[in-house]
Amino acid sequence: MKIGELARITGVSTATIRFYEQMGLLTAPGRAANGYRTYDGASVDRVRFIRDARAAGLTLGEIGTILEMKAAGESTCEHVIGLLETHLHAIDRQAAELARARARLQEMLDRARRLDPATCVDPNRCQTIAPLIERERKEGTDMSTQTVLNVPEIHCNHCKMSLEGAVGSLEGVASVEVSVPERTVAVSFDESRVSLDAIKSAIEEQGYAVAN
Template sequence: MRIGELAQQTGLTTKTVRYYEQIGLMEEPDRHTNGYRDYGDDAAERLRFIRDAQAAGLTLAETGEIIGMKAAGQSTCAHTRDLLALHLAEVDAQIDRLLATRNELRAMAERAAAMNPESCNDPARCQVIEARAAAEAAPPRRAPHHRLLPLA
């Protein structure tokens, strides 16, 4: 099959297929006498694997490692599991950073909403941002200590 048919079958562009050939993820196909590429059915399966690996968060280099291991007759399950665990940990860390950023933005928005709009009259400074810095510099507030009084 020609490159256009292969690209359409796999949902990729012809440019992407050529790129994958260039970096070694796809084998060079046979060529007709007119120079057109002639792909076998295994090419579509390989492209779907590459696409699915990317959708799972694997890089092209990692996908190439797996393809190389398979070509060498090695089992890839443990290697793939380790790669996925690594990417999952990276995603979890990114989610933690995003949640911390969200909390900080929420706190700043609440401080901004509580501020008197008329106090925002100095074009050289931003009281909302400065309020954040002041809140960070302030010593932590201690919870009030309550004494129990004897009942009369």
């Protein structure tokens, strides 16, 4: 079949199919006597797999790793489970951040509806937002604690993704960075919202022991 038919069957554009070929995700097709690319049923299955994996949130790099493992005859089940868990944790974290942002906007909106516009005389800021700024100044803008945990069993990017997803999804964690060469997990967090023990537990639940 020609590339147009492959695009029609899979619902993926011809430009995207060519891009998959350039990325090495799709084997370059043979050519007919007239010079047109010719694709077979295996190409249909491969493009559909890439399409569905992208829809699940996997990156092209992650998809490429899965395909390489398949080509080498390796089992991919545990690897894919780890990827899906990482992406799910990331979505949970984003959802929590969106919930906090929504609550903040709702607070501003409720205040704006109660205020009299005639009383807004400050030329440098809006009275709806100003009280929140003042509150943050009183509370302090940096409430975070930094720690670096030694995790000897870290050895690959899969470890990095799993741990950053698990720790990053915890309420109160501002940032997390895993170093594969140093085998460490650097975390910035708010102690009033999440404990160090909870962070360690999140790491251990992924199957990694914390040395400190």
